[in-house]
Amino acid sequence: MSTISLRIPESLHRHLKELAKQEGTSINHLITTAVAEKLSALSTEDYLAQRASRGSREKFETALSRVADAEPEPYDKREAGSDKGEGV
Numbered sequence: 635m636s637t638i639s640l641r642i643p644e645s646l647h648r649h650l651k652e653l654a655k656q657e658g659t660s661i662n663h664l665i666t667t668a669v670a671e672k673l674s675a676l677s678t679e680d681y682l683a684q685r686a687s688r689g690s691r692e693k694f695e696t697a698l699s700r701v702a703d704a705e706p707e708p709y710d711k712r713e714a715g716s717d718k719g720e721g722v
Contacts, residue, residue: 647661650664
Protein backbone atom coordinates (compact mmCIF):
# COMPACT_ATOMS: atom_id res chain seq x y z
CA MET A 635 0.00 0.00 0.00
CA SER A 636 1.31 3.48 -0.84
CA THR A 637 0.69 6.84 0.76
CA ILE A 638 -0.05 9.97 -1.20
CA SER A 639 -0.33 13.54 0.02
CA LEU A 640 -3.16 15.29 -1.74
CA ARG A 641 -4.11 18.97 -1.66
CA ILE A 642 -7.73 19.67 -2.52
CA PRO A 643 -9.96 22.71 -2.03
CA GLU A 644 -11.67 22.91 1.35
CA SER A 645 -15.12 22.82 -0.26
CA LEU A 646 -14.28 19.56 -2.06
CA HIS A 647 -12.90 18.07 1.15
CA ARG A 648 -16.09 19.01 2.98
CA HIS A 649 -18.19 17.41 0.26
CA LEU A 650 -16.06 14.25 0.33
CA LYS A 651 -16.39 14.06 4.10
CA GLU A 652 -20.19 14.37 3.91
CA LEU A 653 -20.46 11.82 1.12
CA ALA A 654 -18.19 9.34 2.91
CA LYS A 655 -20.35 9.66 6.02
CA GLN A 656 -23.54 9.07 3.97
CA GLU A 657 -21.98 6.04 2.32
CA GLY A 658 -20.68 4.68 5.62
CA THR A 659 -17.10 4.60 4.39
CA SER A 660 -13.87 6.55 4.75
CA ILE A 661 -12.71 9.44 2.59
CA ASN A 662 -9.70 7.30 1.70
CA HIS A 663 -11.92 4.50 0.44
CA LEU A 664 -14.10 6.93 -1.50
CA ILE A 665 -11.11 8.51 -3.24
CA THR A 666 -9.49 5.12 -3.92
CA THR A 667 -12.71 3.87 -5.51
CA ALA A 668 -13.08 7.04 -7.60
CA VAL A 669 -9.51 6.75 -8.89
CA ALA A 670 -10.00 3.05 -9.69
CA GLU A 671 -13.19 3.85 -11.62
CA LYS A 672 -11.45 6.58 -13.62
CA LEU A 673 -8.49 4.34 -14.43
CA SER A 674 -10.86 1.60 -15.50
CA ALA A 675 -12.75 3.97 -17.80
CA LEU A 676 -9.53 5.22 -19.41
CA SER A 677 -8.18 1.67 -19.80
CA THR A 678 -11.44 0.55 -21.37
CA GLU A 679 -11.26 3.40 -23.88
CA ASP A 680 -7.73 2.33 -24.86
CA TYR A 681 -8.76 -1.33 -25.07
CA LEU A 682 -11.71 -0.54 -27.33
CA ALA A 683 -9.53 1.68 -29.54
CA GLN A 684 -7.03 -1.16 -29.92
CA ARG A 685 -9.82 -3.62 -30.78
CA ALA A 686 -11.29 -1.16 -33.29
CA SER A 687 -7.91 -0.74 -34.99
CA ARG A 688 -7.84 -4.50 -35.64
CA GLY A 689 -11.32 -4.42 -37.14
CA SER A 690 -12.01 -5.04 -40.80
CA ARG A 691 -14.90 -3.64 -42.81
CA GLU A 692 -14.67 -6.70 -45.05
CA LYS A 693 -15.06 -9.12 -42.13
CA PHE A 694 -17.95 -7.03 -40.79
CA GLU A 695 -19.72 -7.14 -44.16
CA THR A 696 -19.15 -10.91 -44.35
CA ALA A 697 -20.64 -11.45 -40.89
CA LEU A 698 -23.55 -9.13 -41.66
CA SER A 699 -24.29 -11.02 -44.87
CA ARG A 700 -24.95 -14.15 -42.79
CA VAL A 701 -27.79 -12.49 -40.86
CA ALA A 702 -31.22 -13.51 -42.09
CA ASP A 703 -33.26 -10.79 -43.78
CA ALA A 704 -36.33 -11.04 -41.58
CA GLU A 705 -38.66 -8.81 -39.62
CA PRO A 706 -37.63 -8.35 -35.99
CA GLU A 707 -39.55 -10.07 -33.24
CA PRO A 708 -42.34 -7.91 -31.78
CA TYR A 709 -40.33 -7.27 -28.60
CA ASP A 710 -37.43 -5.95 -30.71
CA LYS A 711 -39.50 -3.50 -32.75
CA ARG A 712 -39.37 0.19 -32.04
CA GLU A 713 -42.61 1.96 -31.37
CA ALA A 714 -43.72 4.57 -33.87
CA GLY A 715 -42.39 7.99 -32.97
CA SER A 716 -39.72 6.60 -30.65
CA ASP A 717 -36.82 7.51 -32.95
CA LYS A 718 -35.28 10.44 -31.12
CA GLY A 719 -31.65 9.55 -31.81
CA GLU A 720 -31.42 7.40 -28.70
CA GLY A 721 -30.06 3.90 -28.42
CA VAL A 722 -28.17 2.05 -31.10
